[in-house]
Amino acid sequence: MHGIETTVESSFADTEVVVRGALAAEGFGVLSEIDVAATLKAKLDVDRPPLKILGACNASLAHRALEIDPSVALVLPCNVVLEAVGGGTRVAIADPRTLLASAALAEVAAEAAARLTRVSGALRSA
Numbered sequence: 001m002h003g004i005e006t007t008v009e010s011s012f013a014d015t016e017v018v019v020r021g022a023l024a025a026e027g028f029g030v031l032s033e034i035d036v037a038a039t040l041k042a043k044l045d046v047d048r049p050p051l052k053i054l055g056a057c058n059a060s061l062a063h064r065a066l067e068i069d070p071s072v073a074l075v076l077p078c079n080v081v082l083e084a085v086g087g088g089t090r091v092a093i094a095d096p097r098t099l100l101a102s103a104a105l106a107e108v109a110a111e112a113a114a115r116l117t118r119v120s121g122a123l124r125s126a
Contacts, residue, residue, distance in 0.1 A: 022122035
């Protein structure tokens with residue numbers, strides 16, 4: 001799947017703080033959080049490096065998209081994945097242009113993608 005990705009040499013915890021701040025600066029709130037590593041440990045006694053999924057939503061963009069096509073709810077909120085890799089953290093964000101591929105949603109998808117690309121850029125400059 002195509003995403004907006006970057007890998008930084010920061011710790012998982014430090015990267016998460018920057019990601020949350022960058023999302024907020026672009027008008028996204030974090031509606032859900034899934035600690036995949038903790039869940040796998042609790043359910044399967046499997047140890048793995050930190051992996052977390054943040055469900056990010058910009059209410060204004062979501063409303064606009066839902067007004068055009070209510071089935072957009074199937075891909076909300078937008079997943080932002082943080083994964084510890086080597087000495088750093090990989091951040092992958094679902095690309096709204098891929099998820100909202102219809103012509104009717106192109107403008108909303110492009111705006112969301114631009115905002116999320118700036119989130120990714122904020123990580124590289126932090």
